[in-house]
Amino acid sequence: MPSIAELRAETQPDWLLARPGAEHWAGRLYMRRLSPYLTRLVLPTPLAANGVTALMIPAGLLGALCFTFAGIWPAVLGVLFIQLQLLLDCSDGEVARWRKQFSPAGVYIDQLAHYSTEAAIPAAIGVRADGGWDSIGGWTALGLLASVLILFLKSETHLVQYALGRSDRPAPAAEPSAEPAAPRLLPAIRPFQAVEGSLLALVAAVADSLADGLDGSRILVVALAATAGVAVVGHLAAILASGRLK
Numbered sequence: 441m442p443s444i445a446e447l448r449a450e451t452q453p454d455w456l457l458a459r460p461g462a463e464h465w466a467g468r469l470y471m472r473r474l475s476p477y478l479t480r481l482v483l484p485t486p487l488a489a490n491g492v493t494a495l496m497i498p499a500g501l502l503g504a505l506c507f508t509f510a511g512i513w514p515a516v517l518g519v520l521f522i523q524l525q526l527l528l529d530c531s532d533g534e535v536a537r538w539r540k541q542f543s544p545a546g547v548y549i550d551q552l553a554h555y556s557t558e559a560a561i562p563a564a565i566g567v568r569a570d571g572g573w574d575s576i577g578g579w580t581a582l583g584l585l586a587s588v589l590i591l592f593l594k595s596e597t598h599l600v601q602y603a604l605g606r607s608d609r610p611a612p613a614a615e616p617s618a619e620p621a622a623p624r625l626l627p628a629i630r631p632f633q634a635v636e637g638s639l640l641a642l643v644a645a646v647a648d649s650l651a652d653g654l655d656g657s658r659i660l661v662v663a664l665a666a667t668a669g670v671a672v673v674g675h676l677a678a679i680l681a682s683g684r685l686k
Contacts, residue, residue, distance in 0.1 A: 441484065442538070447476040451534035466635050467530055471523075475530035482535055489536035492528055493549045499525040500557030500634060507564035507641045510572060510654075515645035518564075522638035525557065554634065555594060561637040562586035562664045565644065569657035582661050589668035590632045596675050603685055632668065640664075 452472060457463055503521030506514045536542055566583015570576050630636050640660055647656025
């Protein structure tokens with residue numbers, strides 16, 4: 441059984457934490473301090489790195505489900521589930537680096553977890569803004585619109601890699617993953633990520649509770665849909681203007 445210090449040295453190399461945009465701010469700030477302890481628990485088990493990654497999907501979706509319910513405590517629970525997803529996201533790579541288990545399947549599952557969670561959170565807030573599952577209406581539809589726009593936004597980035605591959609051209613060396621360039625080009629993309637989205641959902645739940653209503657959630661749904669629409673157009677324009685597809 442490796443020590444925590446040995447795990448950090450082997451699974452958290454300097455280049456990992458220095459990757460521009462690829463490491464979430466919460467990972468650098470605190471989660472990488474905690475993740476070796478989970479990794480150390482996983483290593484003696486038969487759970488593979490891809491298995492740890494797969495656990496991100498139910499963690500994220502359960503977190504989003506919590507945001508459909510009114511009140512502060514369901515929102516707090518939702519934030520905790522999203523934090524668990526982030527912890528798993530840090531630990532799966534550490535397990536892979538320690539065991540030398542690397543595969544495209546891990547990347548695929550990881551992206552699937554992020555896609556599903558980040559699309560589910562706005563839809564969940566929309567359900568809460570409508571008053572819950574027994575009163576689904578226009579606010580839920582607006583949340584679903586925000587979800588579709590977020591998926592469209594992420595697709596814009598990933599389709600760059602697809603287009604270059606179909607054209608037999610290498611992906612840009614400065615972009616090791618599909619996400620890093622987006623926040624640099626358009627800061628408004630950040631609220632659509634799971635950690636930030638969950639914290640915004642909690643703030644809206646607190647506002648709902650203080651005002652004894654649903655205005656906080658409704659304002660957030662409107663803001664997410666509006667900013668997602670602007671982001672889709674702005675991100676597409678930035679990609680086309682960058683020359684990467686010429």
